[in-house]
Amino acid sequence: MSIYQKFCHETLDEQGNVTAFRLDYPDSFNFAYDVVDAVAAETPDKRAMVWCNTENEEHIFTFRDIREQSNRAANVFRAAGLKRGDRVMVILRRHYEYWFVAMALHKLGITMIPATHMLTVSDLRYRLKTARVDALVCTPLAEVPQRVLEALEGQDMGCKLWSVQQDVAGFQNLTAQMAGASGELPRQETSVSDPMLLYFTSGTTGDPKGVIHDFSYPLAHIVTAKYWHGCEDGGLHFAVAETGWAKASWGKLYGQWLVGSAVMVCDFDNFDPKQLTSIINRYGVTSFCAPPTVYRYLVRKGIPAMPSLRQATTAGEMLSPQIFRRFTEKTGIPLREGYGQTETTLLMANFAGRTPVEGSMGRPSPFYRIALQGRDGREVPAGQVGEVVILPPETGRQPGIFCGYLDNDRQYTRVWRGGVYHTGDAASRDEQGNYWFQGRFDDIIKTGGFRVGPDEVEHVLMEHPAVRECSVIGVPDTLRGQAIKAVVVLASGLAPSRELEMEIKDSCNKSLAEYKWIRMVEFVDAMPKTISGKIRKAELRNAAAH
Numbered sequence: 082m083s084i085y086q087k088f089c090h091e092t093l094d095e096q097g098n099v100t101a102f103r104l105d106y107p108d109s110f111n112f113a114y115d116v117v118d119a120v121a122a123e124t125p126d127k128r129a130m131v132w133c134n135t136e137n138e139e140h141i142f143t144f145r146d147i148r149e150q151s152n153r154a155a156n157v158f159r160a161a162g163l164k165r166g167d168r169v170m171v172i173l174r175r176h177y178e179y180w181f182v183a184m185a186l187h188k189l190g191i192t193m194i195p196a197t198h199m200l201t202v203s204d205l206r207y208r209l210k211t212a213r214v215d216a217l218v219c220t221p222l223a224e225v226p227q228r229v230l231e232a233l234e235g236q237d238m239g240c241k242l243w244s245v246q247q248d249v250a251g252f253q254n255l256t257a258q259m260a261g262a263s264g265e266l267p268r269q270e271t272s273v274s275d276p277m278l279l280y281f282t283s284g285t286t287g288d289p290k291g292v293i294h295d296f297s298y299p300l301a302h303i304v305t306a307k308y309w310h311g312c313e314d315g316g317l318h319f320a321v322a323e324t325g326w327a328k329a330s331w332g333k334l335y336g337q338w339l340v341g342s343a344v345m346v347c348d349f350d351n352f353d354p355k356q357l358t359s360i361i362n363r364y365g366v367t368s369f370c371a372p373p374t375v376y377r378y379l380v381r382k383g384i385p386a387m388p389s390l391r392q393a394t395t396a397g398e399m400l401s402p403q404i405f406r407r408f409t410e411k412t413g414i415p416l417r418e419g420y421g422q423t424e425t426t427l428l429m430a431n432f433a434g435r436t437p438v439e440g441s442m443g444r445p446s447p448f449y450r451i452a453l454q455g456r457d458g459r460e461v462p463a464g465q466v467g468e469v470v471i472l473p474p475e476t477g478r479q480p481g482i483f484c485g486y487l488d489n490d491r492q493y494t495r496v497w498r499g500g501v502y503h504t505g506d507a508a509s510r511d512e513q514g515n516y517w518f519q520g521r522f523d524d525i526i527k528t529g530g531f532r533v534g535p536d537e538v539e540h541v542l543m544e545h546p547a548v549r550e551c552s553v554i555g556v557p558d559t560l561r562g563q564a565i566k567a568v569v570v571l572a573s574g575l576a577p578s579r580e581l582e583m584e585i586k587d588s589c590n591k592s593l594a595e596y597k598w599i600r601m602v603e604f605v606d607a608m609p610k611t612i613s614g615k616i617r618k619a620e621l622r623n624a625a626a627h
Contacts, residue, residue, distance in 0.1 A: 083314050084120055085303045085339040092447075098434045099308050102447045104300050104480055110273045112299040113151060113187035116339055121148040129338065131317060131364050132177045134348040135356070140177060144338075151184035152266040153259040158189060160262075161216070161241055161253075165190030165271065168212055168279065172196045172219040172229075172325065175348040178245045178256070179324045182218050183334070187296075190271035194279045197325030198223050199612055205232035208281055209240065212291060212487060216241035221249050273297050279487060280327050282423050291487025292423050299335035301426040301481025304448050306336025309419050311392030311433040314341030316367035319360065321352075321375050327423045328397065332370045342368070354378045361387050368392035373400040374614075376416065380404050384411045392433060394419060398614070401543040405439050418442060420518065422504060424496075425449075426481040428469070429516050440540055442508060442516040448481065450474065453510055458499050466509045466532050468522040471502040507534055524618050526555030528563045531596040535618070538565060538597055541589045547572055547581060550608060552616045556601070556625045564600040568621050570608060577604035 088110070092101035120127060125145035133139040142150075163169065169191055173179040186193045194212055196205075198220055208214070209232055219225045221244045230251050233240060244252040273296045281289040306312040310320075310332065320332025333344050347360050352375070361369060366389060373395055390412070396419045409415050419430035420442040429445050431437035445451040452460050453467030461467035473479060482502055486493045496503050507519040519525065519534020526533045535553040542551045550570040555563035569585065571577065582602045590598045609620040 083339075083341045084116055085300075085307070085341075088300050088339075089303055096434060098432065099304070099447050102304060104297070104303075106273065106297065106300060108273050109271065110300070111187060111190075111271050111296055112335060113184040114268055116299070117144060117151070117184055118148050120144040120338070127341075128317075128343040130177065130180060130344050130346060132346045132348065133360065133364075135350070142177065142180075147180060147184060149264040150181040150259065151188060152264050153262040154178075154181050154185035154255065155188045155266050156262040157255060157258045158185060158191070158216070163189065163191060163216055163241070165269065165275070166192070167215040168192045168194055170194040170196055170209065170212070170214045170217045170219075172198050172200075172217070172225055173245065174198050174220050174222070174323060174325075175346050176220055176245060177346065177348075178218075180334070181259075182255075187277060188266060188271075189269055190275050192276045192279050192293075194281075195325050195327075195329065196281070197323055197612065198225050199325075200228070202228050202231045204612070205229060206236070207288065209233065209238065210236060212279060214238065214240055216243070218243045218245070218255060219252075220245065221247050221252075226250075226252055271296065274484075276484070278330070280423050290489065290492065292483045293485045293487060295480075295484050297480035298330075298426070299339065301448065302331060302336030303339050304336075304446050305331050305419075305421075305427040306342065307340045308432045308434075308446075309417065309427055309430040310336070310370055310394055311368050312337050312340050312342035313367060316342040317345050317365060318342045318368045318370070319345035319347075319357075319366040320369075321357070321371040331421070331426070352378070354382045358385050358387060361390055365389040368394075370394040370396070372397040372614075373404065374398070376404050376408055377401070380407045380411075384408065387412060390414060393417070394430075396420060400440070402439055402540065403544060420506075420516075422506075424483040424502075425471070425504075428471070428504075438513075438515045440517070442518050444514055444516065449479070452501075453508060453516075454501070463510050463512050466507050466519050466525060466534055469504040469506045469508050469516075471504070473500065473502075509534070521618070524554070526553075526563050526565055528555065528558070528565060529561040529596055533565065533597050538567070538589075538593065538599065541592045542567055542569070542585070542599075544592075545585055545588055547575055547585060549573070552608060552618060552621055553599075554618055554622050554625065556622070558600070565598065566601045566603065566625060567599045568603050568605055568608070570605060 088106045089104050121144040126143050129144045129147050130142040226249045242252045243255040245256050248254050276293045277296045278294040280292045312318045318337045322328035337344050393414045394417045405416050415437045417431035417437045421427045429442045431443035450472040454470050455461050507522040508516045518536050520536045538553045549572045552568045556566045558564035586599050609617040
């Protein structure tokens with residue numbers, strides 16, 4: 082029996098597809114003790130992580146290794162005075178120390194704040210001050226320590242600082258301290274309702290929000306790993322994500338270890354498609370998850386045979402139907418899209434065992450009660466656009482949904498208005514029960530009395546060979562209220578021209594209902610984006626209005 086089965090009840094149909102799923106766990110549940118240490122006690126030599134870097138260094142860590150190293154890190158933190166309820170920011174890229182530190186903080190009941198190494202000084206200053214961070218652990222690379230010190234100047238926070246692997250001025254060397262610490266740790270008291278993770282969203286408007294998850298969060302990722310990623314006991318899952326983003330929690334840690342799969346980690350600076358496929362083949366990766374950008378590169382550069390790979394998933398941005406088809410034709414593996422938020426775990430997906438529907442978000446997770454509602458709070462019928470909302474469970478609480486915004490009860494109350502959680506995302510549902518993403522609910526374009534989701538027009542645009550990247554917005558129009566405008570980054574080697582504008586517009590409009598027609602096209606060199614790569618539509622709308 083896989084360890085995840087200790088904490089959940091699954092109902093499967095005759096084909097093995099999950100139809101119902103609920104969790105059952107004690108109030109003291111702690112992933113680090115009850116999963117990692119429990120697996121280490123039962124099967125100490127079971128593979129937990131395969132790690133490599135671009136300098137040809139590699140390590141294979143067992144669950145016994147993770148238990149021992151996390152205990153050492155926890156003892157270092159305890160000796161420094163860190164305690165349950167404190168907050169520690171972790172900026173460790175894809176260094177294997179991330180997994181040791183994460184488990185150590187969980188064991189002590191300390192809230193971990195993962196952050197990307199790409200943050201600027203002002204980004205760091207905002208997060209450190211807003212979260213009132215008690216300590217920080219970071220990479221010695223990419224000038225991160227120097228930016229941290231600059232961000233802390235004048236803050237008078239008393240923030241304890243560690244770096245890993247080498248001595249850095251102003252920082253303690255966690256690696257050296259761990260070497261001299263005990264590998265044993267008595268279980269510390271924690272509660273499942275304690276704050277475990279604090280992620281800052283990369284919101285497209287306003288300052289980043291601090292999203293808080295409690296200790297039940299890892300269990301909600303059982304569905305993510307088992308039924309979407311297709312992870313398997315004894316397998317090896319490779320997710321292309323840096324540890325500063327919530328996607329790393331989805332694909333590099335919790336769900337995978339719960340279902341018995343090891344995680345594949347490659348510590349690299351720059352993405353190289355040949356490097357990724359080489360790793361898949363060298364180490365025998367069985368399941369792979371990456372954003373559409375990675376699949377676009379793979380298709381463009383050529384996909385070699387990958388005999389060990391059995392599952393492939395994607396999320397995070399729009400996937401071109403052309404890429405979907407070409408990847409599947411080349412590998413025989415259907416790409417399965419999924420959808421969720423930093424505030425949640427996996428909400429919808431093309432689940433393993435079912436034929437994926439090209440371009441669709443898939444179907445709701447059996448773990449959540451999901452509906453589409455209009456602005457009046459009523460459920461919208463199939464074929465119409467509504468906001469994705471999560472209804473509370475009929476009994477008990479709902480793990481997997483965040484438990485609060487940092488110091489912002491008003492915002493938390495607002496997203497829970499009407500007794501349901503409002504995702505802010507718009508979607509439609511077809512007669513077969515498949516959901517189709519339409520963009521942010523506030524980005525819906527109202528044109529000529531019709532409501533148009535930007536995503537449905539963007540899908541058509543992305544089919545055009547001249548379009549490398551696009552975003553669709555509504556702009557003021559005296560006749561229609563709003564007109565549909567396409568902002569386009571051209572494919573390499575192409576130059577903007579009136580002729581190309583007309584050709585793109587006419588070609589795409591042939592595939593769109595008349596009320597969805599693109600009325601204008603603007604060519605840009607690059608899209609305004611958040612640090613995580615989300616296009617800032619509000620910025621595009623503001624630019625169009627001036």
